[in-house]
Amino acid sequence: MLTLEIPRDILEAMMEQARIEFPIEACGILAGAGPRVQRLYRMTNVDQSGGHFMMAPVEQFRVVKEIRASGLQMLAIYHSHPATPARPSTEDIRLALTPGVACVIVSLQNRDRPVARGFDIRDGRTAEIEMRIVNAP
Numbered sequence: 001m002l003t004l005e006i007p008r009d010i011l012e013a014m015m016e017q018a019r020i021e022f023p024i025e026a027c028g029i030l031a032g033a034g035p036r037v038q039r040l041y042r043m044t045n046v047d048q049s050g051g052h053f054m055m056a057p058v059e060q061f062r063v064v065k066e067i068r069a070s071g072l073q074m075l076a077i078y079h080s081h082p083a084t085p086a087r088p089s090t091e092d093i094r095l096a097l098t099p100g101v102a103c104v105i106v107s108l109q110n111r112d113r114p115v116a117r118g119f120d121i122r123d124g125r126t127a128e129i130e131m132r133i134v135n136a137p
């Protein structure tokens with residue numbers, strides 16, 4: 001089972017971005033050395049939609065290069081669900097083309113209490129992964 005360790009400030013930055021970009025889906029990349037997340041990269045949702053997202057390809061290319069150059073790995077792609085639960089949609093499952101990279105979803109269904117959950121999606125199957133929130137050193 002995949003596990004992610006997410007420092008509390010990164011979790012909060014992800015939720016803050018979801019609130020700022022509401023009602024559009026926010027998206028981005030978490031990088032680190034498995035399982036520990038060390039960096040968050042905010043990405044632009046070029047779809048500008050509240051129902052799906054696509055990361056801007058130019059940004060994605062630049063970030064993937066930067067992650068590699070710093071000797072880290074891409075651990076997760078995150079996005080927000082402005083109005084639906086923190087569960088992968090049919091489209092999230094269909095478009096998950098990066099096995100081994102977790103799918104993290106922040107739900108703002110209850111805007112006062114955002115919820116983040118992580119999933120391992122491969123071959124059309126979804127398994128929830130453990131997300132441990134840690135206090136960063």
Ligand SMILES: [Zn+2]
Binds near residue numbers: 052079080081088
């Ligand atoms: Zn989604």
